[in-house]
Amino acid sequence: MTNFQGAPLEDQIKKLLEQNLAYSQQIYLITKKLKSYMFWGRIMGYVSIALVVLPIIISIIFLPTLLNGLMGTIAPGGLESSSGGVNSLLQGTNLNQSDLLNSIKNNGGIINSYKSILDSYKQ
Numbered sequence: 001m002t003n004f005q006g007a008p009l010e011d012q013i014k015k016l017l018e019q020n021l022a023y024s025q026q027i028y029l030i031t032k033k034l035k036s037y038m039f040w041g042r043i044m045g046y047v048s049i050a051l052v053v054l055p056i057i058i059s060i061i062f063l064p065t066l067l068n069g070l071m072g073t074i075a076p077g078g079l080e081s082s083s084g085g086v087n088s089l090l091q092g093t094n095l096n097q098s099d100l101l102n103s104i105k106n107n108g109g110i111i112n113s114y115k116s117i118l119d120s121y122k123q
Helices: 009-074 082-090 097-106 110-122
Strands: none
Touching: 097 110
């Protein structure tokens, strides 16, 4: 090895080893921070997935019972007896269920019936 700096070869090797040790310590600190950052990034990834998936699972479990309870209040007896609920709504009026269905068919379906009802309220 050529001695460019005028120092003995052993001193140059010692100086290079000290620089190498300093660089290695800096690399170790950076790697340690990076490892911690990656660990917390992975944890937050799992948390964000859980924040999306858990409400879906909970809604799949509890939504049918909530809807049955809601339908029970709207149409007594649930969906099976919804015609009875319509008849009870029509009591006290001069309409019956068949007249109501015929008027919906004559207006071109449910959507057009809703439109005509909304238009009548706008005026």
